[in-house]
Amino acid sequence: MPLHGKNIIGNRLSAEGKRTRHAVNPATGERLATAFHDATTGEVDRALTLADRAFRHRRPRNPQQDADLLKRIADEMEALGDELIDRTGAETGLPEGRLKMERGRTCYQLRLFAEVVAEGSWVDARIDRAIAERKPIPKPDVRRMLIPIGPVVVFPASNFPLAFSVAGGDTASALAAGCPVIVKARPAHPGASDLVGQAVQKACLETGMPDGWFSMLHGTGRETGMALVRHPIVRAVGFTGSLSGGRTLFDAAAARPDPIPVYAEMGSINPVFLLPGALAERAEQIAEGLHQSVTLGVGQFCTNPGLVVAVADESLDRFLAATGRLIEETAPGTMLLEGILAGYRQGVERLSKVSGVRVAAQCRRAADLKKTQAAAALFVAEGDAFLENSELGHEVFGPATLVIRCRDRQQMLQVARNLEGQLTATIHAAEDELAAQGELIAILESKAGRVVLNGFPTGVEVCPSMNHGGPYPATTDVRTTSVGTAAILRFARPACYQGFRDDQLPQELQDRNVRGIWRLVDGVLSKDDVL
């Protein structure tokens, strides 16, 4: 499928803007084919107006069609074949194997969400029947369910050009909830976005969605993003990226005449706590697992473990030595973008200069800057240094990690208490030392969206129970997840109908439970019809 370089506005393509740009292969510096057109303000407005019209006129809602759309997007993405993998690889420096895995994950997610939508119980339908004879006043018939919130704008991530991009988690969630989506394509991978955008556009046509259900706009500057977030039609925003980017959008949305929710996933340092028993038992094994997790995808994961906390003892020394050896042997890797590499190098530089922090190991082979390569690094500092310097708690996005040597268990707990909000927190513990860890678990539960025991935080399973979220600054909304089926709930709101005639109610709330969903009827969960 040829790249068109244009903005997708519903069923059409549009390239009204004068400003164009090309993607660059970070591994070679080569400028890649196709000029991509930044969207104009007029194009932004057209995409949103179409989305609004499509949303308002789609009555009744049609969850089966939403499910079909999600499945069809997966099919069309797969049909793009190697072309998608090749172009995405050229734009991101990510290897083929990883991208195939990521495509698999993306399509699995779309199909899983399709199942949830087709099954239908996620709308949390509740029915309370009238009691005409109640004293002192009759009880009315009241019914309620979740309905789609309205047009959603999605800002994809650069580090997952498929799974957190044009047809990634946010888009899948919003479409599953029954919302139209406008994607602001990541400038880092416009070609991959173009291809997947075409796949989504095709899927919309094939499943008969109204024109404007999906649009995708290019834009390099701040303007396109701000125009989208401030536009009166937009009802919610999904974002994955940096803290400053996410906060800017959050602030703009909160300052609107009518504030709207911004679900910004902004990453974290994902602390890993190594308890003495675990280190005594398997320091080398943990070192291996940690090294793999730190260097996976050249450290460009939101769940990358950037902080390790342990009590200083002989086992920790063994762990440090083993990790150091592995870091030294790590081949330099191509990062996604020059800007990301620059950020990593600054972060490493900044960390090395903090008093009390020492470089314990660095990748032995020199990184080739022309190939946008980063060198892995291992830092060590004492617990006191961490507690005195809040900078040590800030994310360095890339293949580096900082080990904090604590004086004792009390200091380790103090380090835990001083953490900011995290996506994940991990504990490694021996079988017999777990029972005494209630306090540590409690602290980490309050700091992180997900607590991992004897594992590593990278690898975010797509399933109903996943929570990929957490307290600020990990995200802007601790109440939500951006991975797993609960992510759909972000793009829904309750609607309540009182005294309605059965045939005027949404299907999910009618007496006959045609869709066979779980409903809370007079406080009791049931799949029965209401008699």
Add this chain to the structure above:
Amino acid sequence: MPLHGKNIIGNRLSAEGKRTRHAVNPATGERLATAFHDATTGEVDRALTLADRAFRHRRPRNPQQDADLLKRIADEMEALGDELIDRTGAETGLPEGRLKMERGRTCYQLRLFAEVVAEGSWVDARIDRAIAERKPIPKPDVRRMLIPIGPVVVFPASNFPLAFSVAGGDTASALAAGCPVIVKARPAHPGASDLVGQAVQKACLETGMPDGWFSMLHGTGRETGMALVRHPIVRAVGFTGSLSGGRTLFDAAAARPDPIPVYAEMGSINPVFLLPGALAERAEQIAEGLHQSVTLGVGQFCTNPGLVVAVADESLDRFLAATGRLIEETAPGTMLLEGILAGYRQGVERLSKVSGVRVAAQCRRAADLKKTQAAAALFVAEGDAFLENSELGHEVFGPATLVIRCRDRQQMLQVARNLEGQLTATIHAAEDELAAQGELIAILESKAGRVVLNGFPTGVEVCPSMNHGGPYPATTDVRTTSVGTAAILRFARPACYQGFRDDQLPQELQDRNVRGIWRLVDGVLSKDDVL
């Protein structure tokens, strides 16, 4: 029980501030007994620090105790007997019958929430079991449930001194979710707050809650409120009141280093659409119902119908004549506060001056300002005037309503489209004209949190399916309700546990389903144990 006039800080009373004030009886202008002490910054901080410690140290969580607390608060409120009704009446001008109803509603709500918490399924537990042999990577064991968000600050309403105050909906929701609560008492009814505060404090002691689970602070100025919302310990805010008050808190919370959710319910004009068939059938009956709804509690309800929309015809004239007669005969009523009366009088004045708006009827008996009395009023304007003047869509809090005479059905739909966000929207329709109302229903569903058919919006049933919320400016968060059991969800967040040992998991997520709650196990809803 004697009033103490002090701030409640956990198990103690505190009156460090120099500034005191007295409540005033709006019906007589009389200054009521007991000086109430504004909280100092030190007292604010102490209440929050205690709440935080109580929250962090209460491990494991104990839903049965939470349920006991809610029930005990209801018992203790009832035990206050006539003293509570008398004092609340003196502070608000509300009649005894209404206050007894409101107390009944408040206690019913507390007990209903206790049932939900004791049953336990509201935590939306999800379990996905490990699949060690999955290729290419093993599937981890992942489990997730909702946990309490942390210390919650509640700003009660003045118009429901019991049901939306110290032990009202927000407090009940937060306690049900397992969160400590700090109430900033409404200056309008400090004595009622003092009494109910004592009841809650006693209930906390009797059920063995940790010190600091509940505090109540007095404060007249902006400072106490802002200090609470900006305090780093606070995790969420509930508010019921004016648009300007709610927005101020929302803005302050959004501007925090770590933004927190503010659930502000700020009221609306609750439009009522009268279709020609309904008016032809029962213009007088609708007039009676509307009049009752408009003047209920001297119009001081968030769901007060401040706008009526209909197509101009002979039946509408009959409706207007009938409503006008009822409004003229309405006795002037004492409003809650001088400030609220002043706001109402300004609103009425403002409305009368808008070009195209005429006063169709006004209460015949003169309102006695010394008794803080308001006179009911009926305004009429043409559809064009409404569409040309957005001011006509703004709330006038009190016993007044504005009838919009539309040229035709199209204009009526246009009026609907021009509405701001609403708590409720109502339609009156004859049996045979309902089927054609799909478009109107769709518009109103997008504008309001609850759509009422052939009823009136006042009277908000406390039940699982109630939605008392709506798009901005009705509330600051369209995803939530402040009435009904779903209100509990506002004060919870997901927590996820990966690879945990069974005995380290919260009880709700352990293999054995000891609490017998509904759980989503590998995508299937079940009450079974996990094998």
